[in-house]
Amino acid sequence: MLQFKDIITPIDFIVTEETTLKEAITLMYRKKWNLLPVTDSSRYPVGVFTRSSLHQMVTEETPLTTPIKNYIKRHVEKLSVNTPFEKIEEIVKNSKVGTGVVVDDQNHVVGILTKTDMVMSLLQTSQELQTITKLKRTLETAIDHAFDGIVMADERKVITMVSPPLLELFNLPIEEVLNKPAANALPHLQLENVYESEAAEVSGFLEINGIKYIAHRIPILEDGKVIGAIGKVVFRQLNEVSELFKKLQKAENKANFYHQQYQQAETAKFTWDHILSVDPWMEKLKKSGAKAAKGRSTVLIRGESGTGKELFAHAIHNSSARSTGKFIVVNCAAIPEDLLESEFFGYENGAFTGARPKGKLGKFDLANGGTLFLDEIGDMSLGLQAKLLRVLQEREFYRVGGTVKIKVDVRIIAATNRNLEEMVKEGLFREDLYYRLNVISLNVPPLRHRPNDIDYLFGQFMIEFNQILGTSISGMEARAREALLDYDWPGNVRELRNVMERAMTFSESGKIKYEDLPDYLLKQVPIKETTLNVSMVENAELEAIKKALVQVQGNKVQAARLLGISRSGLYEKIKKYKLG
Numbered sequence: 001m002l003q004f005k006d007i008i009t010p011i012d013f014i015v016t017e018e019t020t021l022k023e024a025i026t027l028m029y030r031k032k033w034n035l036l037p038v039t040d041s042s043r044y045p046v047g048v049f050t051r052s053s054l055h056q057m058v059t060e061e062t063p064l065t066t067p068i069k070n071y072i073k074r075h076v077e078k079l080s081v082n083t084p085f086e087k088i089e090e091i092v093k094n095s096k097v098g099t100g101v102v103v104d105d106q107n108h109v110v111g112i113l114t115k116t117d118m119v120m121s122l123l124q125t126s127q128e129l130q131t132i133t134k135l136k137r138t139l140e141t142a143i144d145h146a147f148d149g150i151v152m153a154d155e156r157k158v159i160t161m162v163s164p165p166l167l168e169l170f171n172l173p174i175e176e177v178l179n180k181p182a183a184n185a186l187p188h189l190q191l192e193n194v195y196e197s198e199a200a201e202v203s204g205f206l207e208i209n210g211i212k213y214i215a216h217r218i219p220i221l222e223d224g225k226v227i228g229a230i231g232k233v234v235f236r237q238l239n240e241v242s243e244l245f246k247k248l249q250k251a252e253n254k255a256n257f258y259h260q261q262y263q264q265a266e267t268a269k270f271t272w273d274h275i276l277s278v279d280p281w282m283e284k285l286k287k288s289g290a291k292a293a294k295g296r297s298t299v300l301i302r303g304e305s306g307t308g309k310e311l312f313a314h315a316i317h318n319s320s321a322r323s324t325g326k327f328i329v330v331n332c333a334a335i336p337e338d339l340l341e342s343e344f345f346g347y348e349n350g351a352f353t354g355a356r357p358k359g360k361l362g363k364f365d366l367a368n369g370g371t372l373f374l375d376e377i378g379d380m381s382l383g384l385q386a387k388l389l390r391v392l393q394e395r396e397f398y399r400v401g402g403t404v405k406i407k408v409d410v411r412i413i414a415a416t417n418r419n420l421e422e423m424v425k426e427g428l429f430r431e432d433l434y435y436r437l438n439v440i441s442l443n444v445p446p447l448r449h450r451p452n453d454i455d456y457l458f459g460q461f462m463i464e465f466n467q468i469l470g471t472s473i474s475g476m477e478a479r480a481r482e483a484l485l486d487y488d489w490p491g492n493v494r495e496l497r498n499v500m501e502r503a504m505t506f507s508e509s510g511k512i513k514y515e516d517l518p519d520y521l522l523k524q525v526p527i528k529e530t531t532l533n534v535s536m537v538e539n540a541e542l543e544a545i546k547k548a549l550v551q552v553q554g555n556k557v558q559a560a561r562l563l564g565i566s567r568s569g570l571y572e573k574i575k576k577y578k579l580g
């Protein structure tokens with residue numbers, strides 16, 4: 001009779017509390033395991049080191065030489081090597097973890113047992129079992145609960161069984177797979193190969209939706225004839241551990257890395273294709289931006305923080321005639337007031353104490369022949385506004401402490417999330433500069449006004465973060481999705497991106513769950529715009545009003561003019577639709 005001990009994966013190493021992070025990663029990577037049993041020197045179990053322990057150490061940037069002892073999970077899911085075989089089905093069904101630690105009679109760790117191990121051994125030893133129905137039921141239970149994807153085909157190369165994780169990975173409904181020829185339903189797996197080769201094989205790394213996977217193809221042989229095939233698709237733990245390993249080696253700092261890279265490189269990294277959206281208004285805005293790019297006029301990009309204003313600036317530069325020139329970013333709010341002038345115009349030798357002896361080039365010099373992106377222009381002091389206006393008018397300037405006029409050919413793109421008109425009224429922003437900058441104005445709508453984008457961006461960021469983080473998240477629970485759609489995203493796309501990154505880092509199950517979302521987001525009382533009972537015509541009207549308000553930054557007089565209705569008419573509608 002088949003026993004547990006016949007199907008476990010034996011261990012040929014000892015991991016103790018003193019094992020270092022580096023050794024643990026190397027082992028997990030080499031063995032392709034998602035759990036290491038930790039023992040004392042006599043092999044008595046003391047805990048387990050899991051994928052999430054590893055994740056935590058990497059995220060905390062723990063040095064590679066650190067012992068793993070403080071990151072071990074002390075609760076060990078133990079299985080006796082003498083467990084009767086009939087209990088397998090029960091264990092597969094009830095165990096919450098995908099991998100158990102196997103101990104012998106003396107409580108020594110002798111191996112580990114994964115659900116996939118069980119399935120594979122059951123398949124290979126099927127002839128030994130007498131009752132076919134029992135085998136089938138056990139097999140189905142195991143397949144349903146296996147962590148990896150499993151598929152079986154019969155002698156006609158038709159699929160007879162498939163596991164849920166595999167369907168999830170390829171995003172296929174079961175009807176399109178079960179009882180269909182393997183070559184049509186799951187062409188990427190190439191299961192049909194083994195009917196000819198009669199030998200088991202393993203694919204290289206394959207990829208779908210940013211998730212890397214490996215396909216094992218195993219022929220089922222009877223009297224030298226292939227009577228079926230089994231495909232095993234390993235993606236979850238393998239992917240995560242190997243990606244983490246690679247990432248650690250490169251000492252890569254995920255998102256920050258990309259951000260710094262594009263900020264420092266002085267080139268515009270993004271094009272129109274990087275501005276992801278399915279919103280018709282955004283599409284229009286991208287077209288207007290592309291048109292504006294062709295000229296040399298100043299462009300003013302407006303919109304709330306995190307809506308993608310900087311992306312627009314990059315894309316304009318990249319699709320302009322000066323795309324081979326530099327793209328220089330200045331965040332007007334981030335530079336201390338007393339340094340702003342020299343940042344912009346540079347300084348001559350010895351212009352002030354502490355200045356470098358050779359002088360310094362300013363952003364206008366650097367951007368010559370290219371584009372200067374002035375982010376947060378609304379935060380610039382009045383004094384500097386006057387100087388900027390002069391450069392924009394005369395296209396020449398003096399360095400700080402300099403006497404020679406410098407001529408430059410720079411295109412200005414400015415961005416702000418502040419209400420410049422109000423600032424002009426309050427005397428905080430120069431009116432003449434406002435008109436100079438506001439030649440072409442693009443108003444990027446906030447995310448809450450483009451609900452279809454919210455859903456679309458989840459999917460796109462999921463693909464991107466699967467690649468960056470090395471995770472294999474294939475979807476989102478309905479409840480989590482609802483919570484995210486209900487939220488009003490004050491931080492716009494930047495916030496959505498961060499929430500996705502966080503949720504994908506914390507997710508343990510291959511799907512983003514409600515619990516993976518930050519608390520502040522769940523506690524917010526949703527804005528119930530959708531509970532308003534409006535007809536289709538009214539809905540169109542509501543949309544038009546919302547768009548007009550976004551376009552003019554909430555200025556109701558301008559919005560009414562844009563819509564061709566009276567101001568009081570607009571106020572009435574705002575009240576009706578509860579927009580105010």
Ligand SMILES: Nc1ncnc2c1ncn2[C@@H]1O[C@H](COP(=O)(O)OP(=O)(O)OP(=O)(O)O)[C@@H](O)[C@H]1O
Nearest residue numbers: 274275276304305306307308309310311417493494
């Ligand atoms: N449509 C979009 N598609 C993909 N990514 C986007 C989109 N809009 C914004 N992002 C991402 O959101 C983040 C914020 O974008 P960006 O810095 O361009 O916003 P911003 O409006 O300039 O913000 P701020 O006003 O705070 O400077 C970036 O990581 C950017 O890549």
